Amino acid sequence: MRHALYVERDGAGREGDPVQVFDRELDRADGAAFVERCENDRHHFRVIISPEHGGQIDDLKGYTRDLVRRVELDLGTRIDWIAAEHHDTGRPHVHLLMRGRRDDGRDLVIPRSYVSRGFRERAEGLATELLGPRLEPDRLDRAVKLERFTELDRDLLSHARGGEIALANLPDEGKRASRLVQRLNRLEELGLAEQPRPGAWRLQGDLEDQLMRLADRRERERATARLLAHEDRGVQPDRTRELEAAHSSQRVTGRLIGLEQLGDDARGPHLLGVEGIDGKFWTARVGRLEDLRGLAGVERGAIVQLDRATPEMRTSDRAIWEIAEKNGLTYSADLHRGMRPGDRDNYITMHERRLEALRRDGIVTRDSGGAFHLPNDYQSRVAAREGLGGRESARVTLLDPHSLERQADYRGPTWLDRMADGIEDRSQFRQEGFGKEVSQAWKRRETTLEKLGLGENRADGFHPAQDWRGVLSTMEEKAARERIERDTGRAPHFARDGDQVQGLYTSRIHMAEQSFALIERVDHRFSSTLVPWRPEMDRALNQFVSGRVNGRDFDFKYGKGVEKEIAKALSIGGRG
Structure with a gap:
């Protein structure tokens, strides 16, 4: 790992300062600890990130973190990495080092x-997202037709007076001016502008907001088509449903088909596709990639449950509320600049346009001085408005990490078993589509259970043996322990309620009814512990954790303080 020493070399930082490595969370990471974690890896990856206009990117650390998050999504795994900024050449760049291990402990292979x-x-x-797109003349033609907010629309809004724009107000820039007129005609076709008189157009007051919603709709339609293509099917409007358009108490249970990114941001939102037990194909919007952590590593066709949830607030709405809350529920451009002096004028203008759209909907008011006044229930009213526009984020629950085909033969408890036993909700079950497949799979499941001595088919139907589900759980736990010991060389045990556990969190283990975090004990080289997994634990992957089991949860902490506690305990134990 000589490269790790190179990225930390003196004099390569800004203004000749020493270089400090960073990682996904810390600006001052421990390079030596990273080298130790890599000691038994078969390989590692070194990448030099050198943006063409890197000097214009103020936060190269944030840029690198966002980039790695997108790479992780592409590769389907969380990556352990460190990096360092170098400013000792004419072009600022970043040296990135990544471990050659996936989050499940297997070798990381990058094509x-x-x-x-x-x-x-x-x-x-x-x-491009950070510095802004540069629309070259040959790209202006495409921008004219786009059904989303573009740079041309931003130009039009900047030249509008009182919501109107005349030919005389347009910049005299040849081809670009011509494209602006074409864009006005396109907006008129979309019903977002009208001509009160020749040579003049009146723009919709919430033009940006409406174009963003139109873009959301078109992006969702494309994503739905891609999801259906996963099953080699075309669009089927008669059986396709959107969760956000259903009743507020709607719940969907079924087979996970896949997820598709909505827009250009890999962090979200995403669109999930599910074949429901009601025979319908459901799509649901999930706002953040973090909300999908529970699905990492599951089989294609895993069983999930979708519920409607409270619509998420936009970043701009949160910023508006944070500023107004500290200023008597008042927002203005001057107050924004005073609290956030680093924000650019066009960014502040975007917030004012957002508030103007909310004013027309009766959510906020504006005084003669241009300041906006927010109601006490601003957050809930904005959230309700967003829900009507499809910006709601669904809640996703994993019911079984295995596909229906795998469950039929699985030597452990399954979602199929719970459905047959009446534990799962069957109110939406229909004998069509995926629902029909579930019935067929249960027939195969009955044969498996009979072979295992856990039931028998009689004239009046299948009769499971006493405590059949308990026996299946025991079988699954035994198989999991044997597999983990074979793969890691450590004998694992399941922590009990109230147990205090500490050690190195190395991987997540999916079991039929719950996921577990595998923690390697540092006081015994041949032992490890399985504790209930929770999404927040992914931040501590390949780090030392300490916590207590609380029923089906694990209250934990991690970081330098935990490492010191463990080291201290080991030293005391060694002296004893």
């Missing part, structure tokens, strides 16, 4: 094509 092109494409896309 040669991704190493040569994938990183570059992700880096270029992210830089």
Whole structure:
């Protein structure tokens, strides 16, 4: 790992300062600890990230973290990494080191094509988002027709007076001016502008908001088509349903088909596709990639449950509320600049336009001085408005990490068993589509249970043996322990309620009814512990954790303080 020493070399930081490595969370990470974690890896990856206009990116650390998050999504695994900024050449750049291990402990394999092109494409896309797209003349033609908010729309709004724009107000810039007129005609076709008189257009007051919603709708339609293509099916309007358009208490249970990114941000939102037990194909919007952590590593076709949830607030709405809350529920551009002096004028203008759209909906008011006044229930009213526009985020629950085909033969408890036993909700079950497949799979499941001595078919139907589900749980736990010991060389045990556990969190283990975190004990080289997994634990992967089991939960902490506690306990134990 000589490269780790190179990235930390003196004099390569800003203004000749020493370089400090960073990781996904810390600006001052421990390079030596990273080298130790890599000691038994078969390989590691070194990447130099050198954006074309890197000097214009104020936060290269944030840029690198966002880039790695997108790479993790592409590769389907969380990556353990460190990096360092170098400013000792004419172009600021970042040296990135990644471990050669996936989050499940297997070797990380990155295709040669991704190493040569994938990183570059992700880096270029992210830089474009940060620095803004540059619409070259040959791209203006495409921008004219787009059903989303574009740079042309931003130009039109900046030249509008009182919501109207005349030909005389347009900049005299040849081809660009011509494209602006074409864009006005396109907005008129979309019902977002009208001509009160020749040579003049009146723009919709919430033009940006409406274009964003239109873009959301079109992006969702494309994502739905891609999800259906996973099953080699075309669009089927008669059986396709959107969770957000259903009743507020709607719950969907079924087979996970896949997820598709909505927009250009890999962090979300995403669209999930589920074949429901009601025979319908359901789509649901999930706002953040973090909300999908529970699905990492599951089989294709895993069984999930979707519930409607409270619509998420936009970043701009949160910023508006935070500023107004500290200023007597008042927002203005001056108050914004006073609290956040680093924000650019066009960014502040975007917040004012957002509030103007909310004013027309009767949510906020505006005084003669241009300041906006927010109601006490601003957050809930904005959330309700967003829910009507499809920006709601569904709640996703994993019911079984195994596909229906796997469950039929699985030597452990399954969702199929719970359905047959009446534990799962069957109110929406229909003998069509996926629902019919469930019935067929249960017939195969009955045969498996009979072979295992856990039931028998009689004239009046299948009769399970006494405590059949308990026996299946015991079988699954035994198989899991044997597999983990074979793969890691450590004998695992399941922690009991109230147990205090500490050690190195190395991987997540999916079992039929719950996921577990595997923690390697540091006081015994041949022992490990399985504790209930929770999504927040992914931040502590390959780090030392300490906590207590609380029923089906694990209250834990991690970081330098935990490492010191464990080291101290080991030293005391060694002296004893």
